[in-house]
């Protein structure tokens with residue numbers, strides 16, 4: 001299956017007023033190219049950076065596209081962005097992101113100014129220009145625009161006061177998407193510009209020592225093009241994500257106040273997770289930490305996924321940025337090894353074959369398996385094959401979508417649609433053929449049966465299946481009812497017992513006999529430091545009787561898991577000491593942190609039953 005590496009372009013911005021530039025960052029073009037940028041075909045431009053600690057040592061970074069201080073917005077668009085539009089028009093998702101330290105020129109490159117527009121406005125114009133040359137489809141466009149601010153996603157196309165935090169979700173096929181994000185239809189460039197200009201004002205921007213209009217969020221603009229082919233009855237969906245990342249920051253240089261610091265911490269954390277994702281992909285790690293930040297979850301498709309990626313690295317020339325420049329270039333070097341497996345998003349709009357023919361006793365000739373990349377990809381980024389398989393597109397694709405892997409020589413070769421006639425088409429052919437029979441349903445279909453006989457067989461098979469399903473559901477309902485009854489009884493008994501012990505000793509429920517951790521920690525020498533610290537914290541908190549209420553909501557998934565584990569360990573320790581009520585409560589608390597952990601739920605229910613039975617037998621013995 002053809003793969004495509006993430007393409008890299010690097011751009012050095014000009015020196016700005018008051019900035020000291022010792023010219024230690026240089027763009028070197030091959031002698032045979034004219035102008036300020038290399039074409040993407042020469043591949044021999046490179047960037048040199050002097051080591052900040054030892055200026056005699058020069059680091060060299062070769063990239064296919066390098067742009068110096070005199071490069072223009074048009075050059076970048078023409079060389080690196082415009083060729084990607086054909087890919088979008090072939091039903092593939094393209095993601096372009098601008099990366100670099102704060103004030104390195106990301107927003108200038110992506111957004112630009114009214115007089116000197118950047119990648120975003122040029123891309124939209126280019127998309128509309130290309131549409132005119134495509135007669136085959138009925139084409140429509142939509143725009144969506146979001147920002148990720150302090151690891152929360154907001155819709156930039158709604159007014160700020162009304163903008164709720166949007167959840168990032170995964171559909172049944174493992175596609176990551178932002179729920180409830182608006183998608184506005186656009187019919188021309190002017191319409192786009194009025195929406196975009198208004199929305200950009202909603203973006204979180206603040207002043208720092210390094211940039212008076214510094215982006216405090218990551219912004220993701222998506223243009224989706226839907227192409228309806230009325231003759232073939234298919235829909236092709238191409239997308240381009242244009243991402244202006246917030247810049248990494250050194251708080252000593254930015255002079256950030258406490259509120260800027262909080263923003264800065266979120267920015268630096270998400271960028272560091274981005275680095276970890278790239279590192280893990282390069283290592284062929286079994287777990288890629290996409291889920292550790294919203295940014296990487298949303299960009300999952302562009303890194304090791306099914307879209308085509310272009311990373312524009314923005315560099316600032318000032319002396320004070322030297323280390324950041326090296327960090328950015330090192331990130332670019334690592335990213336250029338990341339491989340994606342682009343797929344074409346095409347949906348067959350023809351009605352599915354009648355279900356009874358599909359399920360019939362007569363089996364149509366076995367269709368070849370669809371080249372659906374979705375079958376082969378890991379949907380969570382956390383599963384374990386270890387290879388660098390593509391992850392799914394950001395596009396939530398309906399089940400009827402046909403996803404074909406993109407063939408061809410490389411990312412920048414425009415490619416045609418895969419030839420028609422996939423399995424669904426074959427199945428369709430079959431049903432069409434059967435439907436040609438006589439209207440009285442008595443025509444022989446060449447399988448030794450009339451259509452009526454086939455229908456009878458199918459009806460019987462369906463009836464039997466329905467009956468079996470009804471029986472299964474009734475049994476399941478009965479089982480759940482019985483379980484519920486046991487649980488209710490147990491809870492009632494436990495509540496009575498707790499109430500009784502409370503009346504005897506009001507503080508007992510929250511008290512933790514000191515030293516309970518010592519034997520536990522001795523036994524579990526393998527507990528890591530973080531878990532140990534967490535246990536100590538919990539012990540203290542428990543002694544103070546602190547309420548857990550909203551804590552579970554604010555922790556990261558990893559912290560929640562660790563806290564859940566810590567509670568389980570404490571619960572066990574208490575259970576072994578015979579403090580069953582305390583243990584019960586701790587299990588319940590553990591469950592609030594990891595509500596999806598079925599094993600824990602089972603363990604908790606068993607424990608509740610165990611306590612209930614113990615108490616019952618104790619009560620019987622006493623009476």
Ligand SMILES: Nc1ncnc2c1ncn2[C@@H]1O[C@H](COP(=O)(O)OP(=O)(O)OP(=O)(O)O)[C@@H](O)[C@H]1O
Nearest residue numbers: 013014102103104105106107108211214215246247
């Ligand atoms: N190629 C360029 N030509 C002229 N000016 C530029 C260029 N690139 C950046 N600048 C100027 O440099 C300053 C910083 O650029 P910009 O705001 O785009 O940086 P940024 O990387 O987006 O910063 P932040 O991460 O803080 O948002 C701006 O004043 C911008 O106009």
